[in-house]
Amino acid sequence: MNFYHKYLFPKLLDLTMKRQGMEKLRPDVIHKAFGTVLEIGFGSGLNLPYYTHILKLYALDPSSELYDLAKKRISKASFSIEYIQASAEDIPLPPNSIDTVISTWNLCSIPHPESALKEIYRVLKPDGKFIFIEHGKSPRKSVAQWQKWLTPISKRLAGGCHINRKIDNLITDAGFEIQNLKTFQQKSTPLMFMYTGVAVLKIGASNNIML
Numbered sequence: 001m002n003f004y005h006k007y008l009f010p011k012l013l014d015l016t017m018k019r020q021g022m023e024k025l026r027p028d029v030i031h032k033a034f035g036t037v038l039e040i041g042f043g044s045g046l047n048l049p050y051y052t053h054i055l056k057l058y059a060l061d062p063s064s065e066l067y068d069l070a071k072k073r074i075s076k077a078s079f080s081i082e083y084i085q086a087s088a089e090d091i092p093l094p095p096n097s098i099d100t101v102i103s104t105w106n107l108c109s110i111p112h113p114e115s116a117l118k119e120i121y122r123v124l125k126p127d128g129k130f131i132f133i134e135h136g137k138s139p140r141k142s143v144a145q146w147q148k149w150l151t152p153i154s155k156r157l158a159g160g161c162h163i164n165r166k167i168d169n170l171i172t173d174a175g176f177e178i179q180n181l182k183t184f185q186q187k188s189t190p191l192m193f194m195y196t197g198v199a200v201l202k203i204g205a206s207n208n209i210m211l
């Protein structure tokens with residue numbers, strides 16, 4: 001890992017993710033979390049102030065540099081938090097053990113989002129919810145073309161971020177049903193097309209594990 005990725009990028013990411021356009025989307029979404037919660041791509045812990053009425057939080061992220069930035073925020077939380085340094089592609093938790101999985105701006109950065117979604121599906125209880133704020137491919141052809149051209153640069157400079165993934169298709173292909181998808185263009189960032197919503201396990205989907 002070079003100097004940029006080890007020292008500069010985590011601080012830049014923390015600053016970027018605090019921008020008003022992003023910050024204002026967090027409360028309404030995180031507020032829906034209930035019970036035992038797993039947050040994948042926990043980053044520097046920017047969602048922590050918005051959790052209400054949850055029993056326990058598993059905070060999962062592979063980056064120890066971001067964990068260092070999150071520690072202060074973790075120490076202020078009023079609920080139990082267990083930090084897990086791991087990839088969402090291989091979640092070290094048992095099947096059917098989680099009420100809510102939260103993901104905010106992560107499916108763009110995870111190398112194999114299909115594997116991560118399969119894992120999310122596995123750990124969720126049958127009546128659990130996958131709640132997300134993500135960004136990805138724009139429905140506007142001209143914007144989607146720019147996203148395709150610029151994704152190689154964004155991957156290099158922004159922690160593996162693909163700006164052109166079709167987020168709703170990835171989620172439904174993993175066996176989820178999206179209950180209330182909202183899509184919109186992020187005004188401050190023209191190449192950021194937003195997808196936010198709540199997904200539940202589709203009844204009868206083949207990768208659900210019943211105990």
Ligand SMILES: C[S@@+](CC[C@H](N)C(=O)[O-])C[C@H]1O[C@@H](n2cnc3c(N)ncnc32)[C@H](O)[C@@H]1O
Pocket residue numbers: 013017040041042043044045046047060061062063066086087088089103104105106109110111159
């Ligand atoms: C754009 S940041 C978002 C951080 C945080 N979710 C937020 O809303 O501020 C992307 C996050 O995905 C994490 N990430 C990258 N690869 C991952 C993986 N394989 N599994 C889980 N998280 C991953 C990064 O470490 C980083 O924290």
